[in-house]
Amino acid sequence: MSFVSTPEIRDLQAYCGQQPFDAAYFKTLCEAVVARGHVAEILRQLARNASLQTVAQNSYLHDNGFTKLVVFRSDRCAVRLHLWDTLSSNDQIVSNIHNHRWNFFSRLLAGEYDQEQFAPSKAAADGERYFASRYVASADDYEVIPLGEILLQRSRRQRMLAPSSYYMAADVMHRVTVPARCLTATIVVQAQTLSASTTICSPHPIAGTGRQGKLAMTVDDVRSRLVLIATLNT
Template sequence: MTTPRVAEAGDPFPLQLAEALRGNGLRPGLAELTAAAEHVRAARDAFAAWLRDLVADDAMVADIAKRSYWHPNGFAKIVLHTGVEPDFRVRLHVWPSSDTPSRGESNPHSHRWEFASHVLTGTGMHMVEFTEAAEGGRPFRRYRYGTDPANPAALVADGEAGLKRRATRHVEGGGTYRCDTAIVHTVRPIDAGLTATVVIQGPHLTPTTVVYCEPGESDDQPNGELTPDDFAALVTAVLASLESEAAR
């Protein structure tokens, strides 16, 4: 059996994460995804250096912007890196400073993949986890995401459901959070300040996932275009926040 190569400090940052993800040599599971998120936490200076390299490369900025977008609730989902062996993505989620706290992802939803995230900068994140209730619960309309081959981002109606709160979690700045495909949750920053998380996403495990909308809420919630200028401005703001935190 071949001994896995150990990542070194001088490796490109995505390669460091790939080594943390290889683990038992199979597809990355929650343990490996969490190890990669913990590597981001432990190597924040190296991660910041990688961000500076990315934002200084015009071609890379344009490429990243093409595969990224603004969520309809006002935060940016930026795909910094996609890996094949192992299969993973590195995403940067950024909630810009606002006069009021961001709604974050206010529709209860699950994911087609497992992930672990690290709160890179900001006060932290608030998560509420839900479960469907056979009786009672708050009424929602259930939709399936990913079922329409012609429009994978479309929400396809899938009946009604009652949801009850299962757990409430707070992850403070610098902390990590892990999530599997069975969890239905909402996510929002704790306050209205700039908040950024680094999400280490594993491979797709299910073809579809669920999204719940309140009765009367529109299911037409298109993503917004994220431009290269948006990407540069967001990363510059995140880097400035990291430098300010380091100075304190």
């Protein structure tokens, strides 16, 4: 059993982990990985059952409302497909405000979302109150550790439409909002892991703190979502 393998992903893996990290060169490598034709090749390789089993073992339904399909992972980098499905819902999906354990590059394959960035605020008049937690993930589960209240103010807001793409540094705090009645798919390329945890911020205290199991996926779950993404990528 194995993940997908392409020249573009091998070039990415060969570079990631090198120091100093060159964001511009990383973005150049990522542009090749997220190109529509290369995404189609990834999906063709994933049609093999052996690859699907590996993907299913590494994928799960994320607490922020999307399906996370890990199509390649090493100790240097990873490539993932994300899918938000609100087609049958009148409600939008709003993620927690969060940063990441790695720098990353993302491209929208289909759909849209609003992306907001946030920064700490020293004055209550300039910010909003959130409840911060430390999120520590492992292969099969995660732990949420409350940190207390924090003031944040929005520094940027963008409407992201397919096929737009962007790079984001690991320490940037952001939030994604997917509208109702929408299918949104992205491909995400993450660089080498820089820290063991991230910070998440919510308008309300996060329930179920402590170690939690991830919502695992079956091969059939993965297959059905990949078929949908392949349709969206044409």
